[in-house]
Structure formats: C-alpha cells, structure tokens
Amino acid sequence: MKNLWNDDAAEKLVADYAKKGVGRDLALRVYTTRLLGGVPQLVLHGGGNTSCKIKATDLVGDEWDVLCVKGSGWDMAVIEPQGLPAVKMGALLKARKLDRLSDEDMVALQRANLIDPASPNPSVETLLHAFLPHKFVDHTHSTAILAIVDQEDSKPLVAKVFGAKMGYVPYIMPGFDLAKAAADVFDADPAVEGLILDKHGIFTFGDDARQAYDRMIHYVNVAEDYVAKHAKPKAAKAALPARLASPAVIAPMLRGAVAAPRGEGRFDRMISDFRTSDAIVDFINSAEIADYAQRGVSTPDLSIRIKTGPMAVPAPDADKVGDYKAVIESHVDAFAKDYRAYFETNDALDDVKRTMLDPMPRLTLVPGLGMFGHGRTLKDAKIASDVGEMWIEAVRGAEAVGRFHPLSKADLFPLEYWSLEQAKLASNKPKPLTGQVVLITGGAGAIGAATAKLFADNGAHAVVVDLDAEKAADAARKAGNNSIGVGADITDPAQMRAAFDKAIAVFGGVDILVSNAGAAWEGRIGELDDALLRKSFELNFFAHQSAAQNAVRIMLEQGTGGALLFNTSKQAVNPGPKFGAYGVPKAATLFLSRQYALDYGAHGIRSNAVNADRIRSGLLTDAMIASRSGARGVSEKDYMSGNLLGQEVTAQDVAQAFLHHALADRTTADVTTVDGGNIAAALR
Ligand SMILES: [Zn+2]
Numbered sequence: 146m147k148n149l150w151n152d153d154a155a156e157k158l159v160a161d162y163a164k165k166g167v168g169r170d171l172a173l174r175v176y177t178t179r180l181l182g183g184v185p186q187l188v189l190h191g192g193g194n195t196s197c198k199i200k201a202t203d204l205v206g207d208e209w210d211v212l213c214v215k216g217s218g219w220d221m222a223v224i225e226p227q228g229l230p231a232v233k234m235g236a237l238l239k240a241r242k243l244d245r246l247s248d249e250d251m252v253a254l255q256r257a258n259l260i261d262p263a264s265p266n267p268s269v270e271t272l273l274h275a276f277l278p279h280k281f282v283d284h285t286h287s288t289a290i291l292a293i294v295d296q297e298d299s300k301p302l303v304a305k306v307f308g309a310k311m312g313y314v315p316y317i318m319p320g321f322d323l324a325k326a327a328a329d330v331f332d333a334d335p336a337v338e339g340l341i342l343d344k345h346g347i348f349t350f351g352d353d354a355r356q357a358y359d360r361m362i363h364y365v366n367v368a369e370d371y372v373a374k375h376a377k378p379k380a381a382k383a384a385l386p387a388r389l390a391s392p393a394v395i396a397p398m399l400r401g402a403v404a405a406p407r408g409e410g411r412f413d414r415m416i417s418d419f420r421t422s423d424a425i426v427d428f429i430n431s432a433e434i435a436d437y438a439q440r441g442v443s444t445p446d447l448s449i450r451i452k453t454g455p456m457a458v459p460a461p462d463a464d465k466v467g468d469y470k471a472v473i474e475s476h477v478d479a480f481a482k483d484y485r486a487y488f489e490t491n492d493a494l495d496d497v498k499r500t501m502l503d504p505m506p507r508l509t510l511v512p513g514l515g516m517f518g519h520g521r522t523l524k525d526a527k528i529a530s531d532v533g534e535m536w537i538e539a540v541r542g543a544e545a546v547g548r549f550h551p552l553s554k555a556d557l558f559p560l561e562y563w564s565l566e567q568a569k570l571a572s573n574k575p576k577p578l579t580g581q582v583v584l585i586t587g588g589a590g591a592i593g594a595a596t597a598k599l600f601a602d603n604g605a606h607a608v609v610v611d612l613d614a615e616k617a618a619d620a621a622r623k624a625g626n627n628s629i630g631v632g633a634d635i636t637d638p639a640q641m642r643a644a645f646d647k648a649i650a651v652f653g654g655v656d657i658l659v660s661n662a663g664a665a666w667e668g669r670i671g672e673l674d675d676a677l678l679r680k681s682f683e684l685n686f687f688a689h690q691s692a693a694q695n696a697v698r699i700m701l702e703q704g705t706g707g708a709l710l711f712n713t714s715k716q717a718v719n720p721g722p723k724f725g726a727y728g729v730p731k732a733a734t735l736f737l738s739r740q741y742a743l744d745y746g747a748h749g750i751r752s753n754a755v756n757a758d759r760i761r762s763g764l765l766t767d768a769m770i771a772s773r774s775g776a777r778g779v780s781e782k783d784y785m786s787g788n789l790l791g792q793e794v795t796a797q798d799v800a801q802a803f804l805h806h807a808l809a810d811r812t813t814a815d816v817t818t819v820d821g822g823n824i825a826a827a828l829r
Contacts, residue, residue, distance in 0.1 A: 146184070146186065146187070146287075146289070146362050146365045146366050146369060147362075148358075148359065148362045149180045149183075150177070150180065150355055150358060150359070154176070155173060155176050155354075155355075158172050158173075158175065158176045159172045159173060159176075162175070162226065167226050168199065170197050170199050170280070170354070171197065171199060171213055171226050171229065172226075173353070173354035173355075174195060174196075174197040174213060174229060174281065174354055175224055175225065175226055175229070176354065177195070177281075177283065177354045177355070177357070177358040178195045178215065178221050178224050178229070179221065179222055179223065179224060180358065181193060181195065181221060181283060181285055181358070181361065182220060182221025182222035182223070182224065183221075183222040185531065185534070185535055186287060186288045186289070186365075186535065186538060187285040187286075187287050187361075187365065188221050188222075188285050188286065189286070189531060189532065189535050190450065190528050190531060190532065191217075191446065191449075192285070192286040192346070192444065192446055192447075193215075193221060193284055193285040193286055193346070194214065194215035194221075194268040194270055194274070194284050195214075195215055195221070195229075195281075195282065195283050195284065196212050196213060196214035196215065196229070196268075196271075196274035196275075196281070196282045197212075197213050197229075197280055197281050197282075197354070198210065198211070198212055198213075198234065198279075198280050199211060199213060199231075199280075201213075201231045201260050203260055209231075209233050209234070209235075209260065210233070210234040210235065211231035211232060211233055211234055211260060212231070212232050212234055212237060212267075212271065212274060212275050213226075213229040213230065213231050213232075214229060214230065214232065214267045214268050214270075214271045214274050214275075215228065215229055215267075215268045216228050216229065216230045216264060216265030216266060216267055216268070217265055217266045217267075217268060217269075218265050218266075219265065227264070228265070230259055230260075230261065230264030230265060230267050231259065231260040231261070231264075232255055232258050232259055232260075232267050232271065232275075233258040233259075233260070234275060235258075236254060236257070236258045237254075237255070237258065237271065237272060237275035237276075238275060238276070240254060240272060240321070241272075241276055241324075241325060241328065243321075245321070245322075246321040248269075248320055248321075248563065248564055248565055249564065249565075251269075251272065251320060251321050252266060252269075252565065255267045255271055269319050269320060269565065270284060270319050270323075270324070272320075272321060272324035272325075273319075273323060273324040273327050273328070273348070275324075276324055276325070276327070276328035276331075277327075277328065277331055277348070277350055278335075279350035279351060279352065279357070280351070280352055280353065281350060281351050281352070281353060281354050281356070281357035281358075282348060282349075282350045282357060283348065283349050283350070283357045283358060283360075283361045284346060284347070284348045285346055285347060285361060285365075286345065286346040286444045286446070287346060287347055287361075287365045287368070288443070288535050288538040288539040288542065289365050289366075289368035289369040289372060289542060290341065290346060290347045290364070290365060290368050291346070291443045291444055291539040291542070291543065292368065292372050292538075292539055292541075292542025292543045292545070292546060293306055293341075293368050293371065293372075293542075293543075293546070294341060294342070294343050294344055294345070294346075295344060295443055295539060295540075295543045295549055295550060295551045296543060296546075296547045296548065296549075296550050297547075297548065297550040299343050299344075300313055300315075300343070302546075302547070303341050303343075306367060306368060306371045307341060307364060307367060307368075309334075309337075310336070310337055310338045310339075311337055311338065311339050311340065311341050311364060312327075312330040312331060312333075312334060312337040312339070312340040312341070313330065313340070313341050313343070314326055314327045314330050314340050314341070314342045314343065315343050316342070316343040316344040316345060316552060316556065318445070318556075318559055318560055318563075319345075319446075319560075323342075327340055327342070327348070338350070338351075338360050338364075339360055339361075339364060344444070344445065344551060344552040344556075345444055345445065345552075346444060347361070347364060347365070349361040349364060368542075371546065372542045372545050372546055375545070375546050376545035376546065377545060377546075379431070379544075379545075380431045380432055380433045380544065381431075381432045382430050382431060382432060383430055383431065383432040383434070383460070383512055385430065385460045385512060385513045386460055386461075386462035386463065386464070386465075386513075387464075388462070388463035388464060389460060389461060389462070389463055389513045389514060390461035390462065390463045390466045390469065391463075391514075392419045392421075392511075392514050392515065392517075392650075393646055393649050393650060394461070394463075394466060395461050395466075395469060395473070395511070395514075396417055396419060396517070396649050396650075396653045396654060397649060397653065397654040397699045397702035397703045398469060398470040398473050398702050398703070399417060399458075399473055399509060399517055399653070400414070400415065400416075400417045400519075400653040400654040400703055401654070401702065401703030401704040401705050402470075402473045402474050402477040402704075403415055403417075403477055403505045403506060403509070403519050404505075404580075404703070404705045405503040405504075405505050410706060410749045410810075411810065412705045412706070413503065413521070413575075413580060414580035414581055414656060414705060415505070415519040415520055415521055415526065415580050415653075416519070416520055416521070416522060416523045416525070416526040416580060416582070416606065416652050416653055417517045417518070417519050417526060417652070417653025417654070418517065418518040418519075418520075418523065418526035418527045418529070418530045418653070419514075419515060419516075419517050419650065419653070420515055420516055420517075420518065420530040420533070420534070421514060421515025421516070422515070424537070425515050425516060425533075425534065425537060426512075426513065426514070426515055428537045428540075428541055429457075429510045429511070429512050429513075429515070429516065429537075430512050430513065433544075434457045434510060434512060435457040437457075437540050437544070437549060438454055438455040438456060438457040438510060439454065439457075440454065440549055440550070440551060441453055441454040441551045441552065441553075441554060441557065442454050442536065442551060442552075442557065443535070443536050443539035443540060443543075443549075443551055444539070444551075444552075445552050445556070445557055445560045446560065447532050447535075447536065448557050448560055448561040449560075449561065449566055450507060450525075450528055450529055450532045451506075451507040451508045451529055451532050451533070451536070452484065452502075452504075452506065452507055452561065453483070453484060453487055453554055453557065453561075454508075454536075455506070455508040455509065455510050455516070455533060455536065456476060456477070456480045456506035456508065456509050456510070457476075457509075457510040457512075458472065458473055458476045458509060458510070458511055459472060459512065460511065460512040460513040460514070461511065461513070461514070470702070470704075477505065477506065480504070480505075480506045481504035481505060482504075484504035485501070485504050487554055487558065488501045488504070488558075490555075491554075491555060491558035491559075491562075492558075492562075497562075497564075499562050499567065500567070502561075505519070506519065507519050507520065507529045508529050508530070508532065508533045508536075510533075516530065516533050517530075517653070518530030518531075518532075518533060519653075521575060521579050521580045522579065522580070522604075522606075522626075522627075523606055523627045523651075523652060524627065526653075575604060576602075576603050576604030577603050577604060577808055578600060578603040578604040578605035578657075578807065578808075579604035579605075580604070581604070581605045581606075581656040581657060581807075582605065582606050582607075582608065582648055582652040582653075582654060582655050582656050582657070583596075583597075583600045583605045583606070583607050583608070583655075583656065583657040583658075583659060583807070584607075584608040584610060584644065584645065584648050584655050584657070584658050584659070584692075584696065585597050585600075585607060585608065585609055585610060585659040585661055586610045586611075586635050586659070586660055586661050586662040586688065586692055587610075587611060587661040587662030587663065587712075588607070588608075588609030588610050588611050588617055588620055588621075588630070588659075588661070589609060589611035589613055589616035589617050589619065589620040589630075590611070590661070590662075590762055590763045590764075591760065591761060591762035591763065591796040592661055592712065592757070592760060592762055592796045592799045592800065593609065593611065593620065593659070593661050593662070594609075594620040594623065594624070594796075595795075595796040595797050595799070595800040596659050596661065596796075596799070596800040596803050596804075597609050597620055597621065597623075597624035597628060598623060598624045598625070598800070599797075599800040599801065599803075599804050600624070600657070600659075600800075600803075600804065600807070601624040601625050601626035601628050602625075602626075603804060604626070605626070605656075605657065605807075606626055606627055606628055606629075606651075606652050607621060607624050607626070607628035607629075608621075608628070608629055608631060608644065608647065608648040608651075608652070608655070609621040609624065609628060609629070609630045609631065610630075610631045610632075610633050610635065610644045610662075611630070611631075611632065611633075611662075612632070612633070612634055612635075612662075613632065614630065614631070614632020615630075615632075616630075617630030617631055617632055618630030629647070629651055631643075631644045631647050631648075635662055635684075635688045635691070635692065636683040636684055636687065636688050638691050641688070641691045641692060641695060642695060645695040645696070645699060648699075649699065654699050654702075654703050655696055655699045655700070655707070656700070656703075656705070656707050656708070657707065657708045657710065657807050658692055658693060658696040658707075658708070658709050658710060659710045659712070659803050660688075660689045660692045660693060660709070660710065660711045660712065661710075661712040662684065662688060663684060663685050663712060663714065663727075663731070663764065664681070664684055664685070664727075664763075664764065665724065665726075665727040665764050666680070666681050666726040666727060667723050667724060667726065667727075668723055668725070668726055669723050669725075670723075670725035670726075670729075673725065673726055677726055678725075678726050678729070681726045681727060681729075681730050682729075682730045682733075684730075685727060685730035685731055685734060686730035686731075686733045686734050686737070689711055689734045689737060690737060693709050693711075693737070693741055693752075696709060697709070697741070697745060697750060700745075700748070700750050701748060701750075704748075705749070706748065706749025706750055706751070707749070707750045707751070708750075708751050708752075708753070708806060708807050709738070709741050709750065709751065709752040709753070710752075710753055710754070710755065710803050710806050710807065711734055711735070711737070711738045711752075711753070711754045711755070712754075712755055712757065712799075713731050713734050713735040713738065713754040713755065713756050713816070714727070714728075714731050714756065714757060714758065715756055715757070715758035715759075715818075715820055715823065715826045716728035716731045716732070717731040717732045717734065717735040717754075717756065718732075718735070718756065718816075718826055718828055719823070719825055719826035734754075735754055735756075735816065738752050738753065738754040738814075738816075739752070739814050742813045742814035743814070746813055746814075751806075751810070751812065751813035752813055752814065753806040753809075753812060753813060753814070753815045753816070753817070754815070754816045754817070755799060755802045755803055755806070755816070755817050755819060756816050756817065756818045756819065756820070756826075756828070757794070757798075757799045757802070757818075757819045757820060758794070758818075758819075758820035758821075758823060758826065759785060759787075759788070759793075759794060759820065759821075760794060760795065760796055760798075760799060761785070761793075761795065761796070762796060770784060770785060786821070788820055788821030788822045788823055789821060789822025789823070789824065790821045790822050791821075792821055793821070794819060794820060794821045798819050799819050801819075802817045802819045805817065816828055
C-alpha cells in the first residue's frame with residue numbers, strides 16, 4: 146500500500162479552503178479522507194470513516210468542542226468539509242456513561258447535537274471516534290487487515306502480526322456497544338497507535354492528520370507483508386470444460402434466474418454487470434470456490450450489497466449450453482432457499498418485526514469466465530462487482546495465511562437487518578420500470594429520443610440504437626439513467642445482432658423492444674421502382690422482424706416475459722395516396738406484431754403496436770410541414786392540428802403510448818392510435 150501523502154498537495158488544499166473559511170485541521174481531514182477513500186482496497190462504497198476534533202462556532206457565536214465525522218451518503222474519495230458534520234463533543238462523551246443506548250436513540254442524540262441541523266446523519270461509528278482522545282481518527286475495512294482478522298482464532302495472529310502497538314477488539318456490531326468496548330480496549334493501554342477490530346477492520350489515530358494516515362498505511366503494509374511472506378501454496382484449480390460458453394450466452398439465463406418473481410408472471414428484474422480479469426478468473430477457478438463463497442462476506446457491511454455472500458456456479462460447457470439454464474436455476478433456488486432459512490432462523494430469535502428482503506444473489510462467480518454483479522440498477526450491479534473484487538482480495542489473503550473464516554451468518558443477520566439500514570431501503574421506492582432494459586431502434590429521432598427519455602425517467606436503462614452513432618450517444622446521454630447509444634444499420638442483420646449483444650454486455654439482457662426506426666418513400670404503387678419497394682421493406686418490415694427475433698431470443702433465455710412494441714404508423718390501416726412504398730411494409734409490420742402476440746403469449750411476451758400520425762420528426766420535417774400546409778392552403782398550425790381534437794400530436798404523446806404498453810401487463814395484440822383522432826384511420 147503506497148503512502149500517498151504529498152506536502153504540496155496538502156498545503157494547496159489548506160490554502161484553497163482557507164479562502165472559504167475552512168480551518169487547517171478540517172482541510173487536512175478532507176485531504177487524507179480523500180486519500181483513503183480513493184483506494185478500494187481500503188475503503189469501498191461506505192466501508193470506512195474518519196473524524197477530527199476541533200472547535201466550531203454556532204449561529205449565536207458560542208464556541209463548542211466538536212467532532213467532525215464522516216456523514217452518511219458521502220463518498221470519502223470526493224468528500225467536502227460539509228460531508229464531515231460537526232457534532233458537539235460534550236453530549237457524545239456523556240453517552241459513554243450510559244449502560245445502553247438503542248440505535249434510534251444514538252442517531253437522535255447525534256442529530257440533536259449537530260451544529261448545523263441540515264447536516265447529513267453522522268456515521269454510525271461516531272461514538273467510537275468520539276470516545277478516543279486523539280484529534281484525528283481514521284477507519285478502513287482494508288482487505289489486507291481482513292485477511293488477518295477473518296480467521297477462526299484471530300487474536301493470537303493479530304498479536305503476532307501487529308505487536309503490542311495495536312489493540313484488539315473482539316467482534317461487536319457497530320453502534321454504542323462497539324464504541325464502548327473499543328474505548329475500554331484503548332483505556333487499558335493508551336500507548337496503542339490503533340485498534341484492530343475482529344472480522345471488521347482497523348482504526349488508527351494521531352495528533353495530526355498525517356500521523357493518523359501514516360499509521361493506517363503502515364499497519365496495512367504490515368498486514369500485506371505478512372500475507373506475502375507467509376503465503377502457503379494456492380488451492381488446486383478446478384477442471385474446466387474444454388470449450389467454455391461465452392458470458393454473452395449465459396448472461397440472459399442468469400439474469401432471468403435472479404429476477405425475483407412477484408407472482409402471476411410478474412418479476413422484479415435486475416441488471417447484471419459482467420466483470421473479469423486474470424486475477425478474478427485465477428481466483429474463481431479454484432477447486433474450493435463454492436466453499437469460499439458459502440462461508441460468507443469478508444466484512445459485515447458488505448451484506449448490504451451482496452447479502453450473505455456470493456453464489457458460485459459451475460463453469461459453462463459450450464457443448465452442453467442447452468442444459469446450463471437448469472444448472473443456474475438450481476443454484477439460484479438453493480441460494481434463495483438458504484437465504485430464507487437464514488432469515489427465518491434469525492428473525493425468530495426476537496420480537497423485532499422485519500420484512501424479508503428478496504432472497505436473490507447479488508454476485509455470481511462463474512469459473513473460467515469471471516463474475517456478474519446484480520442490482521436493481523446498473524449502479525447497484527457495478528457496486529456488487531466492486532464488492533466482489535474486494536471480497537476476492539480478502540479471501541485470497543485469508544486463505545494464504547490460514548483459513549478464511551469470516552463473521553458467522555448469525556452475527557451477520559443483525560447488521561443486514563439493522564433498523565437503520567431497513568429504514569433507508571424502505572424509503573428507496575423503485576420506479577415502474579426499475580431493473581428493465583429497453584432497446585429502441587431509430588432511437589435518435591424525435592419519437593425514439595422522447596421514448597428513451599420517458600422510459601429512463603421511469604427507471605429503465607435505454608439502449609438507443611441509431612444509424613448515426615454520435616446522435617445515438619447524444620440521445621442516450623439526454624435520456625440519462627446510464628443509458629447507452631449504439632450506432633448500427635439495422636437493415637444489416639449482423640449489425641442488429643451486435644446492438645443486442647451490446648445490450649447484453651452492458652446490462653445483461655433486454656426486456657422491452659421499441660421497434661421504431663422507419664423511413665418513407667413516395668411514388669404511385671403501379672409505377673414504383675421495384676428496388677425502392679424492396680428497400681422500404683428492408684427497413685419498414687424486415688428490420689422490425691429482425692429486431693423482434695433478437696429480442697424474443699433473449700427474452701426466452703431470460704424466461705421473464707417481455708414487451709415488443711412496434712411503430713406501425715397510420716399508413717398500416719389508412720393508406721395515403723402515393724405512399725404505398727411506406728404503407729405496404731408497415732401493414733405487414735402491423736400483422737407481424739399480431740403474429741408475435743399469438744406465437745409468444747404463452748411465454749409472457751406481449752406484442753403491441755402504436756399507430757401514430759402527423760408527428761414532427763425526421764419523417765415529417767418542418768420544411769415538409771411548410772410545403773404540405775402551403776399546398777393545402779392552411780396554416781402550419783391548422784395542418785398539424787387537423788384532427789378531431791384540434792391539437793397537434795407530438796413525439797412525447799407517442800412516447801407515452803409506448804410507455805403505456807410497456808406497463809399494461811395484461812394487454813397484448815393491441816394497437817394504440819396516437820393521432821388526435823382521425824375517423825378514416827380508426828381501427829375497427
Ligand atoms: Zn467499519
């Protein structure tokens with residue numbers, strides 16, 4: 146572990162913050178907090194915190210001794226002074242005399258003593274920081290430290306590795322009891338430079354920011370050196386099939402298997418983030434991997450991300466890929482069954498009312514390939530993968546010096562179901578399309594871009610496919626929610642396939658297709674150039690068929706149903722003069738939509754069409770509107786609102802119709818007309 150302290154950088158930050166009225170101590174607290182937070186082997190997604198003890202003045206000018214401690218929700222790597230809320234020390238210190246303090250009361254006490262009531266909640270480890278006398282206190286869940294403490298009998302090993310200058314605190318869940326126990330260990334020997342917390346992590350402290358930081362890096366290096374010098378030979382490797390199936394082949398099966406059924410054909414789906422490297426694969430290929438995974442998480446707060454630990458599945462044999470779906474499903478069923486038993490056994494131990502979280506795995510280890518992080522959003526899926534990488538580091542180290550023996554699942558349970566965490570989850574309501582992936586062709590056009598934005602606003606991740614890659618990327622960026630753009634000529638089956646492969650590579654699969662791309666060619670049907678009609682069929686019919694075929698292939702692998710949505714246009718039911726080249730393939734596409742509804746309804750795959758007309762878009766440009774309205778002798782406004790409602794219909798209205806069909810999960814083989822009312826084009 147490299148010591149990243151740099152005098153120039155530290156002094157520059159001090160000078161910059163001085164201009165904003167932030168004192169030297171707090172500025173340096175920010176500086177080393179960022180240094181620690183930027184290294185995943187030390188701090189990962191909330192697994193660590195820091196503090197400093199300074200003076201602060203309140204609104205009426207009174208000066209207080211305060212603890213500035215990391216606030217919840219702040220990422221240490223990019224923390225600002227306001228991410229270290231100031232809590233009055235007097236009240237915190239008095240709390241040490243109490244016999245007990247509930248988690249809710251602890252939070253209330255901390256909030257009641259904030260200098261700024263608008264601050265985020267101070268860390269759950271605030272009292273531990275307060276009870277230690279040092280001005281600066283640093284805390285991390287270093288993977289090297291975890292290699293030493295995740296052992297069955299870690300106390301003698303901790304003494305051997307770190308010597309007398311580090312205190313040893315047995316495992317206690319974070320909160321009031323741990324804070325008191327840690328303070329007692331310190332009081333027994335105030336000469337220690339830090340504390341090793343069994344099955345949890347490390348605290349170091351000092352009189353200034355640099356001393357506390359230097360000690361953190363020093364003791365992490367002591368642990369790293371010990372692991373390197375005492376490593377026994379690695380466990381044997383498992384035998385792998387001669388030919389492995391690719392991640393793209395198994396991703397949809399896996400994504401389907403980890404979707405939580407809500408009953409009656411409905412699912413809470415997840416996004417899958419595939420991650421691999423030589424180091425990941427080397428570790429996952431161990432013959433012992435299923436056993437390691439079963440033992441649990443390397444530090445208890447990881448349970449918030451990957452539950453009781455990863456799920457290991459067998460390596461996928463490319464020659465038996467047809468059987469692999471059942472293999473995955475049996476492993477997911479076993480994981481979920483174990484999780485339910487874990488919940489029921491531990492929940493029964495007291496009278497606390499808890500709601501079981503979904504029992505699905507959040508991290509899947511696949512020998513030969515790598516790992517998949519799963520989450521309700523891409524962000525959560527990536528966090529699960531990040532956690533997986535650090536779990537591997539800690540387990541590798543623990544197995545190198547002994548035997549990985551993390552916290553028992555019984556001790557893990559109170560942390561995963563901590564009332565403070567459960568309250569946070571309850572406030573985190575999913576959106577209607579959270580966990581779903583929508584692929585939109587013609588995604589950079591007016592209707593496609595409006596649809597991508599609306600679906601992303603409703604929780605979906607959009608794959609915006611367009612002939613113009615740059616415009617696709619731009620529409621995806623405007624849609625937000627980590628949507629992606631893909632450039633493709635979708636009349637080329639290989640490029641269409643590549644767009645779906647990209648959706649699998651980034652999100653793990655596809656749940657909704659909006660087959661929207663189209664273009665209009667004019668000419669009287671009897672005199673139409675054959676090549677032109679065939680060209681129109683390529684885009685206005687065959688591209689829809691090829692998109693739907695790809696979507697259905699993936700949806701069947703997932704086994705969680707899906708939605709096919711076709712933009713069929715008014716021309717499919719109400720031909721306009723000289724518009725046959727457009728209308729004939731569109732009519733075929735309307736029929737196509739019904740054929741898919743018929744053939745795949747039994748698999749929960751719904752197929753519906755949206756029949757839109759007179760929308761400002763690439764098909765109906767402002768110049769065309771000007772010329773057509775001019776030819777008819779009406780104003781542009783009257784031309785665009787020439788319908789029963791007398792209102793212009795927009796791309797936004799069409800997007801709403803697609804969204805309706807994505808959500809209407811008992812509707813299939815339907816056509817929704819979005820044209821402001823045109824009785825001649827009304828379906829009967
Ligand atoms: Zn901690």
